[in-house]
Amino acid sequence: MSKPIIFCDFDGTITNSDNIIAIMKQFAPPEWESIKDDVLGQRISIQEGVGRMFSLLPSHWKDDITEFILKNAVIRDGFSEFVAYTKQKNIPLYIVSGGIDFFVYPLLEGLIEKENIFCNGSDFSGETINILWPYSCDEHCNNECGCCKPSLLRKLAKNELFTIVIGDSITDLQAAKLANHVIARDFLLEKCKELGLSHTPFSTFFDVIHFLERMEVNV
Template sequence: MSIQIFCDFDGTITNNDNIVAIMQKFAPPEAETIKQLILSQELSIQEGVGKLFSLLPTSLQDKITAFIKETAVIRSGFIEFVHFLQKNNIKLYIISGGMDFFVYPLLEGLIDFEHIYCNKTNFSNDTIQVNWPHSCDEHCKNKCGLCKSTLIRNLSSQTDFKIVIGDSITDLQAAKLADKVFARDFLITKCIEHHIPYTPFETFHDIQNEVEKLLGVRK
C-alpha cells in the first residue's frame, strides 16, 4: 500500500493558527469580521485571506516575521512523526494556506522545501499582497487560493492511500478526497456536517500511532 500524507500547517503543525495570530496582533478590528465571513463560507478563502493581508502595511514585515518566530510552537510529536515517515519511505506534503515568509523558516531543516506548497507574499506595495501560485483546477470552483484538493489530484494517483491532516475550513475540500482524515478544531465540525469519517488528534504522537496500525508496525 502506497501511503501519501497531506498535512496542513497553521493550527495543525503549529499549535496556533499563525494567520489568526498575526491579525489579532497587527490588524485593525475589521479583520475579525472578514475572518467570520471566511469561516461561514460567505467569502471565499482566496478573497478573504487577500483582504486580511491587505489590511497590513508592508512596513510591518520585520515585526510580523519576528513575532511569528517568537510565538509559533511546533505541535508535540511532529519532529518524531517526520522521522518516522522518512524511515518508512512515506511521502509527506505540506499543503498550507499560510504564507511563505513564515512557513519556510519554521519548517527549515525539517521538511524539504520542494514538498512544501504555500502562498507567496509581495511586500513591494503599501500593503501586503498575496500571490496564489497553487490555484483551483477545473474540478474545484471554491476559489481556495491555495487549492488543496487540486494539489492532491496533481501529487497522487487513484491507487495511493491518501491521508489528510488538518484543522479548519481550508482543509475541507482535501478531506473529501482522503482515504483517512485526522482532524481537530473546526475541521471536526465540518467533517460532521459533511458526513466525512475522521479521527480526532491532539498531537502527532496520536497520528503516528494510527499510521503504525495501518502499516502493521509493532512497537
C-alpha cells in the same frame, strides 16, 4: 491496503494555533474581524478574505511580523518525530498550507524540504502586503481556495496510493472529502463525524504515528 501518501495542513495542525489569526490580532486594525467573519460564514472566498486581511498591513512591517511569528508560534508535540517516521518508512509527506511563505518556510526549516511545501506567496514591494496564489484552483474546483488543497491532492496523489489528509479547519474540508482517510481535530473532526468521512481524531503527532503504525500492521 495501498501505500499511504500524506497531505498535512500547517496552521492549527502543525502549529498549535492559527498564525494568520495571530498576526491579525497583533497588527491589524479592527476591520480584519468582519473580513474573517465573512470568510467563516462563507460569504466571501478564503482567497479574497486572506488577501483583504493582509492588505490592511503595511509592507515595511514584514520583519516585525516575521519576528513575532517565529517567537510565538509553537510546533505541535511529536511533529519532528512524525517527520522522521515518514522518512524512515519512505511515506511521501506534503505540507499544504493556506499560510504565507514568509512565515511557513522559516518555521519548517530543517524539518521539511521546500519542494514538499505548498503555500501562498507574498509581495512586499507595494505599500501594503500583497498575497500571491501560486497553487490556485484547478478546473475541478471553483471555491477560490487560495492554496487549493483538493487541486494539489489530485495533482500529487497517484491512484495506487492511500491518501491521508491531516487538518483542523474549514480550509481542509474539501481535500478531506477526497481522501481515503482523515486525521482530524477541532472543526474538521466535527465535519468528518457529520459527513461520515473515514477519520481518526488526534491531539499530537504521536497520535498520528500510532495510527500509521497500526495501519502498517494491518497491511
